[in-house]
Amino acid sequence: MDAEAAKLIGAGLASTALIGAGVGIGTIFGNFLLGALRNPSAADGQFARALLGFALCEATGLYGLVMAFIILFAF
Amino acid sequence: MHSPLEQFEIHRLIHLNLGGFDASFTNASLFMVIVSVLVTMLLTLPMRRATMVPGRWQSVVEMSYEFVASMLSDNAGKGSSKYFPFVFTLFMFILGCNLMGLVPFTYTVTSQIIVTFAFAIVINLGVTVLGLAKHGPGWLRLFVPSGVPLVLLVILVPIEIVSYLSRPMSLSVRLFANMMGGHTILKVFGGFAVMLGMFGFVPWLAIVAVTALEFLVAVLQAYVFAILTCIYLSDALHVKH
Numbered sequence: 609m610d611a612e613a614a615k616l617i618g619a620g621l622a623s624t625a626l627i628g629a630g631v632g633i634g635t636i637f638g639n640f641l642l643g644a645l646r647n648p649s650a651a652d653g654q655f656a657r658a659l660l661g662f663a664l665c666e667a668t669g670l671y672g673l674v675m676a677f678i679i680l681f682a683f
Numbered sequence: 684m685h686s687p688l689e690q691f692e693i694h695r696l697i698h699l700n701l702g703g704f705d706a707s708f709t710n711a712s713l714f715m716v717i718v719s720v721l722v723t724m725l726l727t728l729p730m731r732r733a734t735m736v737p738g739r740w741q742s743v744v745e746m747s748y749e750f751v752a753s754m755l756s757d758n759a760g761k762g763s764s765k766y767f768p769f770v771f772t773l774f775m776f777i778l779g780c781n782l783m784g785l786v787p788f789t790y791t792v793t794s795q796i797i798v799t800f801a802f803a804i805v806i807n808l809g810v811t812v813l814g815l816a817k818h819g820p821g822w823l824r825l826f827v828p829s830g831v832p833l834v835l836l837v838i839l840v841p842i843e844i845v846s847y848l849s850r851p852m853s854l855s856v857r858l859f860a861n862m863m864g865g866h867t868i869l870k871v872f873g874g875f876a877v878m879l880g881m882f883g884f885v886p887w888l889a890i891v892a893v894t895a896l897e898f899l900v901a902v903l904q905a906y907v908f909a910i911l912t913c914i915y916l917s918d919a920l921h922v923k924h
Contacts, residue, residue: 663906663907666900667861
């Protein structure tokens with residue numbers, strides 16, 4: 609296989625990290641909503657934590673993006 | 684067609700060479716200075732004429748102060764108020780840099796890994812030194828989880844050590860990747876809008892949505908950076924294991 613083609617495939621594979629990030633963000637907000645609907649009075653106090661989880665989770669997907677950029681532009 | 688990564692290029696504005704060391708004043712340095720000046724102005728000017736009943740700008744200052752103060756006391760606990768100035772400066776500077784980058788034609792300082800890595804390594808070295816100075820060798824108990832059978836410790840201690848050592852990496856890459864990823868996506872969609880001509884409004888709508896998300900991410904990542912600093916600080920101040 610051509611090295612250039614392998615690079616593109618590798619970058620595409622690295623982008624699949626976003627699958628996990630998507631699942632994670634869905635899980636966080638889905639579970640937050642589940643809990644919030646059961647106990648709406650406690651929901652406001654926990655929203656900051658849900659956002660913290662969202663930010664940490666989104667970052668893992670972006671690690672994959674960084675890997676893709678390194679594969680594409682650094683080699 | 685310009686590359687979407689062109690916006691992260693560093694240009695030298697004033698050439699400076701200190702004994703073979705390139706210390707030029709670049710566009711990144713310029714925006715760091717701008718952010719520092721703006722944040723200092725935001726925080727000091729309204730407090731010059733501070734009143735009992737706060738005005739609009741004074742409320743902003745007081746709210747950001749209380750926000751960081753409660754974050755620190757919630758996460759780092761007793762004895763952490765000494766480090767409030769550091770965490771507050773860190774939070775306001777990163778928040779300023781992140782938000783500054785959302786203004787068109789500006790430069791996002793935090794989209795450079797060296798900037799975020801410098802922050803992260805200073806925080807982690809400082810926290811390590813602080814922990815050792817405060818607890819002595821007993822601080823190393825941090826790496827030994829309590830209530831675990833001896834057989835498992837053989838596996839767990841190396842894992843704890845590796846996770847501790849990878850903290851500066853994950854802390855810096857998290858902020859850098861969020862900033863760089865968001866700005867690249869904006870540029871890519873901008874390219875689509877230009878290419879599509881008449882139908883360019885479709886990607887334009889996506890740009891509006893992504894910009895709104897970027898505002899959220901800019902504030903959140905500054906918050907996450909500060910809160911993780913608080914948690915690392917708490918590890919140094921109180922050995923829990």
